[in-house]
Every structure is written in C-alpha cells, then in structure tokens.
Amino acid sequence: MSESTAPGADPRDPDAPQGHRTVLLRGGDVHSPADPFATAMVVERGHVAWVGSEGAADAFASGVDEVVDLEGAVVTPAFTDAHVHTTATGIALTGLDLSEARSLAEALVLVREHAAARPHDEVLLGHGWDAARWPGGRPPTRTELDEAAGGRPLYLSRIDVHSAVATTALLDLVPGVTARTGFHPDAPLTDDAHHGVRAAALAAVTPAQRTEAQRVALRHAASLGIGSVHECGGPEISDEDDFTGLLRLAADEAGPRVIGYWAEQGPEGVARARELGAAGAAGDLFVDGALGSHTACLRQPYADGDHTGTAHLDAAAVAAHVVACTEAGLQAGFHAIGDAAVSAVADGMRRAAEKLGPARVRAARHRVEHAEMLTPETVAAFAEFGLTASVQPAFDALWGGDDGMYAQRLGAERARTLNPFAALLRAGVPLAFGSDSPVTPLDPWGTVRAAAFHRTPEHRVSARAAFTAHTRGGWRAVGRDDAGVLVPGAPADYAVWRTSDLVVQAPDDRVARWSTDPRSGTPGLPDLSPGAELPVCLRTVVAGRQVYVRPQE
DSSP: OEEEOOTTOOOOOTTSOGGGSOEEEESSEEOOTTOTTOOEEEEETTEEEEEEOHHHHTTTGGGSSEEEEOTTOEEEEOEEEEEEOHHHHHHHHHSEEOTTOOSHHHHHHHHHHHHHHOTTOSSEEEEEEOGGGSTTOOOOOHHHHHHHTTTOOEEEEETTSSOEEEOHHHHTTSTTGGGSTTOOTTSOBOHHHHHHHHHHHHTTSOHHHHHHHHHHHHHHHHHTTEEEEEEEEOTTTSOHHHHHHHHHHHHHSSSOEEEEEEOOOHHHHHHHHHHHTOSEEOSSOBSSOOTTTTOSOOSSOOTTSSSOOOOOOOHHHHHHHHHHHHHHTOEEEEEEOSHHHHHHHHHHHHHHHHHHOHHHHHHTTOEEEEOOSOOHHHHHHHHHTTOEEEEOHHHHHHHOSTTSHHHHHHOHHHHTTSOOHHHHHHTTOOEEEOOTBTTSOOOHHHHHHHHHTOSSGGGOOOHHHHHHHHTHHHHHTTTOSSOSSOSTTSBOOEEEEEOSOEEOOOSSHHHHHHHHSGGGOOOOEEOOOTTSOOOEEEEEEETTEEEEEOOOO
16 A cells, blocks of 8 residues: 655645545545445545545545555444453553463463563553363462462453452452452452452552553554544543543544543432543443353343342432433443343333433433343333443354353353344344453454354344444444444544455345345445454554554565
8 A cells, every 4th residue: 555645736734733634545445335336535634525436536636635545455434442441451462361371270370470570560460361261160269379479469350350369469458358248268259349459459550551551552453443442431440540541642642532431320420420521421330240250130040050140230220320311411321231230221211211201311322331131122122212232242252152151151042142133233223332352352353253143143233234333333322423434524534454355244145145236336345254364454544643554564
C-alpha cells in the first residue's frame, strides 16, 4: 500500500492535524452500503466525504492532500469493542498470562518463572487460569501458590475475573478478609472477599505502570483494527483514578476512542458517573457473577453444584437504578449472565417503564452486558424495552459445546440455550459485540467468526450481521446512529486489511446463494470459515487520524 501527495495539489500545512487533511483511498475494495461495488473513498476533515468507483476517483485525485493506493486491500469501518477492561488488558499483555496453561503444574511453573523475573514487584499479578480445562479440574491451593511465589504477595484472577486465588502474603494485606463474604480457605475467593483482595493487589500498581498498561492495551487494539472501546469501570472493578486517567490518555494521545461506563448504583452512582465523564452508570453493575466461578445466578442449581449462584441486585434495585439514570439522561446498564439475573433485569425494566412510560425507557437505550442465559420471555422483554445486548461471541467459542465449561456447569441441555444471537436479532434486539478483555482476547474478526459459526447451529447469524454488531452496533449502543459505517458524513473511523477474496456467508445456504448474486448488491466480507486465515490489519484510522500502521515485513 503506497502513498503520495496529489500531483498539482497545493500542499497544506504539513504540521496540521492528520484529521484535517483530505485523503483519497483508491485501488481496493471499500465496504460501504452506499455503493456495494466501491473501490475508492475520500476522507475530509475527519469524516467520509465520498465513496464510489475507481473511474470516478480520478476527478478527486488532483484536489486532495494525499492519495493512498490500496493495492487491492479492503477498507472496512473500524471495529468497536463494546466491553473492555483496558488496564487489566494491558497488565495481562505485559505480565503473567495463564490463559494458555494446559495444566495446574504448567501454571505453577509459569508463576515461578514470573516471580523470578520480577524480583522488585511489590505484588505479583496474573490472570487467565481456567481449572475447568485442566486435568483433574482443580485450581492451585494456597500452599502451592505460596511455594511458587516464594512467599510473596500474588493475585491470580480466574479467566472470568469473578474469582481469584491469592497467596497468604497478599491475604495478610486485607484486614478481616476471612470474615468477608466469599472467603474460602481452600477454594478460590469470590464476592466481597475477592473484591477486597483485588483492590489490595491493584493498589500496588503505580500510576506510571497503570498508564503504560493502558497505553499498551490501546495500541494493541489499534493494531487489530479497533477504533473504539467501551471501558467498563466501576468501584468494584478498578478505581476513579484508573477510570479518569484512561479517559485523559485517550483524549491526549492518538489511538482508539474510549467511551467510559461507570458501574455504580442509584442516584449517587448516577452523580458519580456524570462527574467522572462517563456515558452512563452502566457496564459491569453486577446483578450476578459468572458461570465459571459458580456465581452466575440461576433458577435451577448448577449441574456440578448444589446451589444457584449469587444474586447482587433484585428487580426493585434494577428498577430504581433505571429510573435514576433515565431521569438524569444517562444510560443504565447491568451485568447479568444467569437466567435468574436476566429475569431480574427484565422485571426491573418493566417496573421502571410502569413509572416513567415505556417510550421514555426505550429512548434511553439502556444496556445489558453478557446476557447469556436468555429465554423467549426475556428476549421479548429486551425488544420491548429497547435494551441493547452487549454480548461476547468468543465466550461460546471458548466454553460452548457439549463438552465445554457451560455443559460442565449447566448440563448439555441448558448449555445449548446460551448466547442465542439469532433469536435476539429476529426479535429486533440491538446487538453490540465485544470481548470482555482480558477475559477473552481482543480479536474482532475472531469474534465475528465465533458468532457466524456458533457451536449451537440455531444460534448462528450471518457474517454480515455479526460484522454489523461489531462495528455499527457499538456506536448505536452509545446513541450514535450515524457512525460505524462508511457513508458520506460518517466519522472516518476505518481499517485497511490484507485478506483473501471477499465472500458472503450466512447460516442458511439459500440466503448465501442469493446474497452472492451481484444483483443483490450485498457487500462481501473476508472468508471467516473455521481454519481460514483471518485478515491482517495494515492501517487503522480514527476521525481521519492514523493511529496504527503495520510495520513493513
């Protein structure tokens, strides 16, 4: 992909912001509903000014500041990851990552190596272990961790970040931890005990380390064609300095946009969210926990346990929060995974609508994060109240199937009901795709593939629908209907890709055959079949400003 200054053009101030320059991209494929056969695009003052054919591009070539020869590359809207924990992602990228550990013994070796390599760290931090995938299925004991860490403070979050294991030295830093809800002497920490231990661990991260972790995470996102992330912060997840520092960093440095959500309940939470510059008192406001940690709230007991998980908010609390947010003009949002938790959100929304009127509640575009265990009744409630389902298809790719973690926790029959993306789309529920990074990695094309090739076939959606949920869906989730798509007037947030021939993929062969007929005018996408090579990001642009260029190989 080559660049040049337009012949005969008056070069503008070379020190002017990139977003103010006029750029013509040509000689590739532009994914745009404005012209399904577009090969060229003009960007001016941070917005898309024109899309069209190669022949028509000649008329623009002499009047722009820069011409980019795409050399056959594909231009798409930049992705939006609708659920990210940025600092934790950066720490996982630069620190101890146990997500690939294949056994408990291998995880302990990685802990020992990490402790030896970081002799001066006040607290050792790690993430990503998943005992459900290990032979024997058990997490490390505290004695094993104490030995592996050499007696130093160590915090290791489970892959879902809803439980953790810690060494004795770290527990000693949390007064009264043994009396907190969720403290288990010989099992992972959950609930309030986990929150206290996590806070003590993260308190050891210096402001400089935190900023560098955020910078690493945002640069990594940009390298994957991600132009926006929704940061899901809150007092039980990080702290206010972490949240506001991230928003400042995103405003001051070139990189993906950051839309922040602050998960704090009630009128006080609404006031805090507004004070911190959040888009809403939303994100991970916990109605329940997670399936892997046995803390998602279920109607019927776990298949591998004698309880139904943990409920943090009931329908009355949900309703009070929705009313407070709606009256303040902010989005409300909730973390809800289990069927009992999702039902509590639906019931709470109904109560709020009875007080405020359904139209007012719908207009606020409230959100639910994860929303995994849905029923036909709760899907209908999402549609009725205009709830956005902020979901993570990679969860199914990682934990779905008849022998995956979902089946272990719920039994195969209940597990097959999870993440019903097709049912949500049929009901008209807006979808916004994300990763919940570092729970699953930032991987936008992998996310689209996971939705299109869901492990339960009836839940699959077309690649086109999945792509829309991961681009335009994230913008719609924050109330912007004019973005996430390459049409004149839209923000110039786009990515350039090296990829194979473009195709149209759908769960139904009849749809696929119709869509690939040139007369249908359906823009193609890269082949995302399992095993196919995913596209490689060559360049990412946000508001017309280049935030990533792939190094030349």
